[in-house]
Amino acid sequence: MRVRRLPASVLPRIAGEAWVDPDRRAYLRDGVACVPVRDGCPADEDLPERSVYRGRGYHLIGDVAVVHGDAPTKEEIESIVAHRHPRGVVWVKGCTGAMRIPEAVVVYGSAGEVRHREQGCTFILDPTRVMFAQGNRVEKARIAALVRPGERIADMFAGIGYFTIPAARSGASIHAMEINPVAFDYLRRSIAANSVADRVTPMMGDCRGLLSGVYDRILMGHFEAASFLPDALAHVRPGSVIHVHSIGDATAVIRERLMEAGLSATISSRRVKKYGPHTWHMVQDVRIE
Structure with missing residues (x-):
């Protein structure tokens, strides 16, 4: 398999490029993606074909x-x-x-307990005690690519740091909130393991009572995020971006919350991963105008 080696964070940006072979999946390890290339296009390396696993998904x-x-x-x-x-x-x-x-x-x-490596980040957790959203890998890389150094970001549902750690590694200042004390302990340990303690302020509790000031970007990685929007909208300015996760498209609900808050925004929706039959995990990017 002929591939080009690239940082995993660029995967969302290259998906439609002419040299990418759409019939093969990229191979990820330690933050590096081996991206299959079409016949006739330059490649960095020729890897042996991997045996096809046809068993239960895991x-x-x-x-x-x-x-x-x-x-x-x-x-x-x-x-x-x-x-x-x-x-x-x-x-x-x-x-x-x-x-x-x-x-x-x-x-x-x-x-x-395990130490899980993904796209250059280290996450400490026990998968029997806290959730780990492995299927969000491309979305985590997308957020890391969107973030600019110096941004002030609220992660309202930080968990063990799924989005906090990649965003902090991109140079942002993160206000990370988590209500689950077990997940919060792993969040603090993952912050230390990735050497981003100077860029992350972790707080345990209900995010609705912890939000403070105005944010450049708000991460809402919870399927019930839309019900928390009134609280998030009290902490934005023109140009702020909110990433609202949901099951199915939540654009209509988001527009209602914006109207109630007297705000307008551009909204774009994207699929994150399949959640069930005919059902998708979605994320809506909401840019306040």
């Missing part, structure tokens, strides 16, 4: 494999173990409540 978080949805069968677990040899396999049935606590069962080996 995410490898650190050295623990995580599966979602229905309970995995014995054969599916064996297939995952043979493919990547994880320390353990965890079945996450779902996440509950405002704190997004996973309902998790260890179905093979052992689990516990």
